[in-house]
Amino acid sequence: MSASNANRRPSVSASDPPTFIPIPANTRGIPASSFGPLSPVATTGTSPLASYASYGTSPQGPGSHNRQRSTSSAAFGIARQLTAFLPADYPLDEEPEHEGPNGGSAKKQGKVKVLLLENINLDAANFLKNAGYEVDHVSKAYSEEELLQKLPNYQAIGIRSKTKITKKVIDANPQLLVIGCFCIGTNQVDLDSAAKKGIAVFNSPFSNSRSVAELVISEIIALSRQLTDRSGELKQGIWNKVSKGCWEIRGKTLGIVGYGHIGAQLSVLAEAFGMSVIYYDVIPIMPLGTARQVDTLEDLLSKSDFVTLHVPEIPDTIGMMGALEFSQMKNGAYFINNARGKVVDLDALADALESKHLAGAAIDVFPREPGSNGPGFDGSLGSFIPRLRQLNNLILTPHIGGSTEEAQRAIGSEVATALVRYLNYGTTLGSVNFPEVDLRAITAQDERHIRLCFVHRNEPGVLKVVNNILSDHNIEKQFSDSKGDIAYLMADISGVGHEEVADIYTQIKRTQANILTRLLY
Numbered sequence: 001m002s003a004s005n006a007n008r009r010p011s012v013s014a015s016d017p018p019t020f021i022p023i024p025a026n027t028r029g030i031p032a033s034s035f036g037p038l039s040p041v042a043t044t045g046t047s048p049l050a051s052y053a054s055y056g057t058s059p060q061g062p063g064s065h066n067r068q069r070s071t072s073s074a075a076f077g078i079a080r081q082l083t084a085f086l087p088a089d090y091p092l093d094e095e096p097e098h099e100g101p102n103g104g105s106a107k108k109q110g111k112v113k114v115l116l117l118e119n120i121n122l123d124a125a126n127f128l129k130n131a132g133y134e135v136d137h138v139s140k141a142y143s144e145e146e147l148l149q150k151l152p153n154y155q156a157i158g159i160r161s162k163t164k165i166t167k168k169v170i171d172a173n174p175q176l177l178v179i180g181c182f183c184i185g186t187n188q189v190d191l192d193s194a195a196k197k198g199i200a201v202f203n204s205p206f207s208n209s210r211s212v213a214e215l216v217i218s219e220i221i222a223l224s225r226q227l228t229d230r231s232g233e234l235k236q237g238i239w240n241k242v243s244k245g246c247w248e249i250r251g252k253t254l255g256i257v258g259y260g261h262i263g264a265q266l267s268v269l270a271e272a273f274g275m276s277v278i279y280y281d282v283i284p285i286m287p288l289g290t291a292r293q294v295d296t297l298e299d300l301l302s303k304s305d306f307v308t309l310h311v312p313e314i315p316d317t318i319g320m321m322g323a324l325e326f327s328q329m330k331n332g333a334y335f336i337n338n339a340r341g342k343v344v345d346l347d348a349l350a351d352a353l354e355s356k357h358l359a360g361a362a363i364d365v366f367p368r369e370p371g372s373n374g375p376g377f378d379g380s381l382g383s384f385i386p387r388l389r390q391l392n393n394l395i396l397t398p399h400i401g402g403s404t405e406e407a408q409r410a411i412g413s414e415v416a417t418a419l420v421r422y423l424n425y426g427t428t429l430g431s432v433n434f435p436e437v438d439l440r441a442i443t444a445q446d447e448r449h450i451r452l453c454f455v456h457r458n459e460p461g462v463l464k465v466v467n468n469i470l471s472d473h474n475i476e477k478q479f480s481d482s483k484g485d486i487a488y489l490m491a492d493i494s495g496v497g498h499e500e501v502a503d504i505y506t507q508i509k510r511t512q513a514n515i516l517t518r519l520l521y
């Protein structure tokens with residue numbers, strides 16, 4: 001691909017491949033009444049329901065797309081299922097050219113290929129298959145080397161927390177359209193590089209929050225009763241009935257660092273157990289129940305019997321718990337980390353446990369984690385690992401905070417839906433690196449309508465140039481928004497004959513600010 005072409009990323013088919021590129025011959029009406037809970041159009045503003053639903057035509061805050069509509073869909077007609085126009089320059093070698101309906105040539109559209117790594121819930125794989133995509137499901141994480149070798153076959157990838165999508169991987173995959181993080185954290189993806197290459201990233205912002213909060217409650221009780229030590233002893237045949245150093249959690253103080261989705265949920269559960277809750281966050285957040293926000297991390301550390309971390313991995317939080325911070329904790333207190341491994345200096349934690357300054361800890365996340373199940377949790381991941389494995393009243397778990405059937409099913413459904421909505425309809429609601437843009441549906445009545453999805457550099461004059469290209473047609477609706485250096489325009493244009501599509505595509509793709517042009521019809 002030439003340097004100038006490198007920025008012009010192609011569009012790709014997003015459903016069963018029609019042989020030609022007819023408009024509106026590929027219009028397939030689907031009754032709105034047939035939208036099931038897993039239907040790709042059931043939760044998108046691009047369904048006909050969106051034309052009257054209050055949030056269908058403008059982007060909302062993150063997570064707003066999760067709200068369910070309560071109105072019956074049966075009365076609101078037919079949505080047109082969009083597919084992607086495949087431009088002549090789409091690099092799909094195995095798809096031969098076919099003769100178009102009126103002579104001329106049209107390339108056969110290929111199926112979107114999706115790579116799902118890290119044992120993503122099978123419901124998600126089935127959902128994507130039902131949407132017409134080819135799906136490869138792999139149980140382990142891929143290394144950078146494996147990604148460089150295998151990802152070029154795919155237009156979409158789904159990962160969890162282990163697979164790192166680096167700038168190098170992004171730069172080597174100009175065909176990649178979308179990344180689904182089937183988890184909360186998105187620190188494993190270079191979000192900025194992805195946006196600059198027109199690759200949208202989606203996650204599931206709160207589908208596993210409850211699972212993490214419940215795990216923390218279980219850890220608080222297990223630590224204060226030394227449960228895992230007693231259980232381990234008994235499995236060795238040793239009866240050790242003791243009460244020394246074992247406590248009820250009622251009346252103790254829980255200090256929550258990061259009062260977001262998980263922290264706030266945990267706060268409610270902890271109060272139900274009779275704990276007092278204080279929290280530290282970088283932004284002022286309304287307390288739930290009788291919880292109380294404190295001004296500094298040091299204040300929280302010095303007052304809490306249990307300290308639990310629920311912050312994202314960002315530059316500000318990396319290494320936020322080190323020797324100094326552990327020394328600021330109360331003597332005999334407990335420490336819990338289910339956030340991200342790099343937030344804690346684990347050598348310093350081992351020191352604090354070995355010296356008995358802390359009475360116990362629970363650690364679910366590590367700076368480096370094995371890419372697949374099996375042996376491998378050893379010194380190769382850090383010199384502190386062998387030390388940690390020797391310590392009493394230290395609960396070590398293999399990053400299972402969000403690993404429940406409920407959470408994984410909910411995440412699978414949410415992220416798979418987001419991928420289909422983006423690929424088939426252009427909707428970026430819920431994206432973590434793109435501006436959130438949506439349009440109400442093109443309906444079956446809207447013959448000769450096409451949808452332009454245009455990711456571009458956020459520069460002056462771009463819309464003027466694009467609208468000038470579209471000026472022979474009626475722009476039925478359009479919406480544009482920006483986020484940092486990139487901007488995204490969705491526009492539905494009517495009165496477009498199939499012979500005009502290639503020209504519109506080419507002209508827009510050649511505009512100076514183009515990052516990615518897709519046409520859906």
Ligand SMILES: NC(=O)c1ccc[n+]([C@@H]2O[C@H](COP(=O)([O-])OP(=O)(O)OC[C@H]3O[C@@H](n4cnc5c(N)ncnc54)[C@H](O)[C@@H]3O)[C@@H](O)[C@H]2O)c1
Nearest residue numbers: 184185258259260261262281282310311312338339401402
């Ligand atoms: N162990 C697991 O399996 C598991 C599961 C889910 C999430 N997580 C991790 O937990 C993290 C938190 O999840 P969430 O859904 O509650 O996120 P969230 O975005 O809802 O909340 C994070 C909170 O941390 C605050 N924060 C940011 N920087 C801070 C700082 N320096 N000091 C104090 N507070 C700070 C934010 O203001 C926000 O309120 C995720 O980013 C993810 O990395 C782990």
Ligand SMILES: O=C(O)CC[C@@H](O)C(=O)O
Nearest residue numbers: 160161162183184185402
């Ligand atoms: O399931 C995972 O791999 C990650 C879980 C959790 O850390 C998240 O970020 O949601």
